[in-house]
Amino acid sequence: MRIARTPRAAPGLALLLALCAPGPSPAAEPAPETPVVDSAMTWEEAVRNVSPRCPRAVLERQRLVTVRYYSMDGRLHQGQLVVDRRVVKDLEEVFALALAERFPIDKVIPISHPDFLRDGVWDDDLSMRANNTSGFNYRRPTGGGRISDRGHAAGLAFDLNPRLNPYLKGKLVLPAGATYDPAVPGTLTARSPIVRKLKQLGWSWGGDWRTLKDYQHFQKSSPGE
Numbered sequence: 001m002r003i004a005r006t007p008r009a010a011p012g013l014a015l016l017l018a019l020c021a022p023g024p025s026p027a028a029e030p031a032p033e034t035p036v037v038d039s040a041m042t043w044e045e046a047v048r049n050v051s052p053r054c055p056r057a058v059l060e061r062q063r064l065v066t067v068r069y070y071s072m073d074g075r076l077h078q079g080q081l082v083v084d085r086r087v088v089k090d091l092e093e094v095f096a097l098a099l100a101e102r103f104p105i106d107k108v109i110p111i112s113h114p115d116f117l118r119d120g121v122w123d124d125d126l127s128m129r130a131n132n133t134s135g136f137n138y139r140r141p142t143g144g145g146r147i148s149d150r151g152h153a154a155g156l157a158f159d160l161n162p163r164l165n166p167y168l169k170g171k172l173v174l175p176a177g178a179t180y181d182p183a184v185p186g187t188l189t190a191r192s193p194i195v196r197k198l199k200q201l202g203w204s205w206g207g208d209w210r211t212l213k214d215y216q217h218f219q220k221s222s223p224g225e
């Protein structure tokens with residue numbers, strides 16, 4: 001190959017070339033933020049101590065989803081959520097939105113974590129008190145009633161920042177001592193992009209309920225296939 005002779009550039013052209021020079025190489029840019037890992041369970045750990053009454057078919061539909069979010073410390077965190085496979089895509093979209101909006105999510109850890117065990121049983125109260133976001137839990141709905149084939153018992157519901165978004169029914173507040181203040185970052189209102197997005201995707205929000213408020217709660221009653 002013939003080597004082209006370098007043309008002698010006019011001073012003005014040299015300046016223009018300098019101005020058009022590419023910016024810093026990718027190597028010079030700051031490295032992507034390394035997340036603080038809140039949860040890194042195996043599947044076995046994520047379903048350890050599940051209620052022995054949980055039907056096998058329900059358990060087999062659950063998936064362990066890794067999610068990233070900005071926590072209360074302003075840093076990028078990584079956690080895990082157990083939900084029905086039919087809502088995994090929705091959850092991924094919503095967490096991507098929360099990340100883009102920098103909507104703070106305290107922590108996302110499967111309820112099987114030892115911190116949330118009471119007498120060997122998954123305890124939603126301990127999870128709520130820790131302001132933990134969680135999904136699948138084969139249990140009765142908050143407020144009583146039978147275990148249904150919907151909601152948390154089916155992995156078709158999740159609770160977001162429960163200490164900031166409590167369950168309120170008359171004088172009952174769950175978790176105990178929580179207050180609902182929309183001015184606090186991480187609190188959900190009807191105008192929150194996350195709430196609007198989930199409704200678009202066919203979820204219902206406990207903040208819309210009339211007889212009680214369950215601001216932390218989202219549920220998809222018709223998840224499709």
Ligand SMILES: [Zn+2]
Nearest residue numbers: 157158159217
């Ligand atoms: Zn809930």
